Amino acid sequence: MVPPPHPLEDEWLWGWDPTPGIVSVWAEPDGRAFIWKRQPGTHARLREDARYRPWVLLASLQDLEHLGDALRPEGLPPVPPVPGAVTYRELEGPGALRFLVSAEDGRALASAVLKGASKRLDQRVGHLRDLGPAAALALPPEEQYLVATGRTYFRDLVFDDLRRLQFDLETTGLDPSRDRIFLVALRDPDGRSETLEVTADGDAGEADLLRRLVARIREADPDVVENHNLHGFDLPFLDQRAKRLNVPLALGRAGLPGLRHRPSARGAALNRGPGGRDADAMRRARYTVPGREFIDTLDAVRRHDFAARDLPGHGLKAVARHLGLSGPDRELIPGARIHEVFLKDPERVRRYAREDVTEAAGLAHLLGGAAFALARMAPRRYERLADAGPATGVLDPLMVRAYVRSGAALPAHESGDGTSHSGAALHLFATGVARHIVKADVASLYPSLMRQYRIGPKRDRLNALLAMVDRLVDQRLDAKARAKKAPPGSAERHTHEAISAAMKILINSAYGYLGAVGLTRFSDVHAANEVTRRGRELLGLMCRELAHRGVTLLEADTDGVYFAVPEAWTETDERRVVSEVAALLPPRVKLEFDGRYAAMLSHEPKNYALQPYAGPLLLRGVAFRSSRAEPYGEDFLRRALQHLLAGDVRAVRDTYVDAVMALRRRQVPTFEVSAQVRLTKSPSQYLATRKQRRELPYEALLTNGREHWSLGERVRIYRATGGRAGLLPEALTEDGEPAPRPAPGEPTGDDARDYDVEYYVRLLKDSFAARLARGLAPEDFATVFADPDQPSLFTPSLADARPVLTVVRAPRGPEFGEDAQVVGAPPFSP
């Protein structure tokens, strides 16, 4: 490989120790570190037992003065220092955390500091943290080890070199204080799936199952254990059951402690039952174990969807189906029915559970690459990087390592000076329907502005953040190019795509890091405001210049613009205006042609419908994507929008009339008007508040003879005739099995269809049809959605009716660059 041209920045990003194959690190505060490695390309595994010198950063040495001669500068004889000595090195520069203090045993070091601090403050200080972040920085032991050595995980390994095991619990319910584990599906690192089951009732049977599970995991000896919602369900459930049944959960690698908690903002809160909202019980934790890494695919899904925003939900089945990981014969069983199905047809549940672990493995491979690649860079455990937020979770450790490596004193967190943070621009130029739509946007606007105008945190005297963003952008282009060259489906392509994804996460979080005042070490509200100010200015300039070239602006948000072009324009014309405007922008700000659509309904800011030239209608924003909307209404809205966007107002009317008539003739199955809700109150809780306030879901249960239900249960409810609340019984197949969701219009057996027709007619108009209002002139709207059974004396024809577009503002004024000069402005200086 060509030697890197920026050795310093590359050390900041990648560390410096070349040790290959590290798959897990565990360090104890007493200075012992355990490093598990694999030989790249083989399954050979070995453990290195090392010692490291635990360290902390302190703002002052005063609390260690009581040590006398046992406190000495680094490098003075005797080298190495005598056991028990505390050594220090003063870092250079203005940062507050300027003494790097270390000792052979981290606990002795901490207690020496705490002893001094307790004396100085005349009160017992129990923990370094209690000194405050401006006085001390103490990383977790593994991170101390990784920062000090410059090692990182996974050097020279590819994703599939890791031995990964997935397991999935099947339980009789969601509450581990009451419910039991009766089956575990497990996929071993070679891809073989199996199930373990209880063979006896009661505690003995379940305890035996847990023992077999632990033994099986130890035998398979995976580096990584994963599942969907692993930290939120399987591990806490397993932990509680094992405690109750007195089964030791020795899931880690030999000779070290078993399952532990680690604090985490995103961890599970097992005892957060509905109603149970006592603050102490809300403490969240993640699980950790020496020698293996626990990876939750739900984290990868969230991270993916944060950018992509195209997933129907974050559940395993929905995501797997969406990403094409599910087979056509995927076994599906509603969660609440799994145990009863198991009693009648165990093979079906075995199949279901095996498919769960197979999909979890597929999901881990497809979406887990970014975390794997981050672990090659940042000095943290892989499992922590997998659930970390990118700013405090990844960038900050990189910054800390950069400063310590460079011998520079590190700034402490600083609260803001009261300046408030200003945000991005959002302009709505026109509402209604337009045709010939173009979307243009700037890729990674904020990091581009940071680079273009050299806007970085004031206290970052090494300029490490900007330097790292620069290197990341360059190296990401390289990774993308390599990925493209590698054969599709190859490990090489997966690796480079993963690196690119990881870098994208870091690049795009640099701005968030800057703006998180009081939360991140280098936050700088003035720099962040300068970034958004430049962003607003550029967006305004783009809008004005586009408008000058004859397009109709529709909506602009942060870094992108939707506009309509004249009928006669070709795609070449569309691309030409985008590149003309792009040429007016600073070099690092790349305005790109992002897509073209046949038509758009602009409803409200960030709420619109797009009709592509080919393919299904796209709906964006809460107005169009309500999660609990009744299926009949969603179906109507989709069809009506397609007609409206095609310019066929008459067909919108027909769609509406059909929908109303179908309701009035009760041709619509009850399922289609029902909404799924989740029960959050227990029967007794609801009965306590029922007098003050009646709630449809619970009324539906009570009036249908159900006085018992469990928290978290999901039911489908509807409004029945006579003001009653309807409960949709779960549809069953002939075998008495739960039926899959019926296709729209599919007959649904003995459906009473006793829903309140006029309520649903009103809902259709007031809630669903209302979302088309911007696209029609008021009189046309009234005509289109007039009640078909109440013909008025004068019914206007819709033959000439056309969708309308209403301009609500023009791109004029200072925010559109009429006064400000953007291009060629001097670089920002703090």
Next chain:
DNA sequence: ATCTTGCGGGG
């Protein structure tokens, strides 16, 4: 209309 609370994932 505005404020508050609870949800997500999992069986």
Next chain:
DNA sequence: GTGTACGCAAGAT
């Protein structure tokens, strides 16, 4: 061994 998740919709007032 800390948390401050976080962004949104339904419910409460």
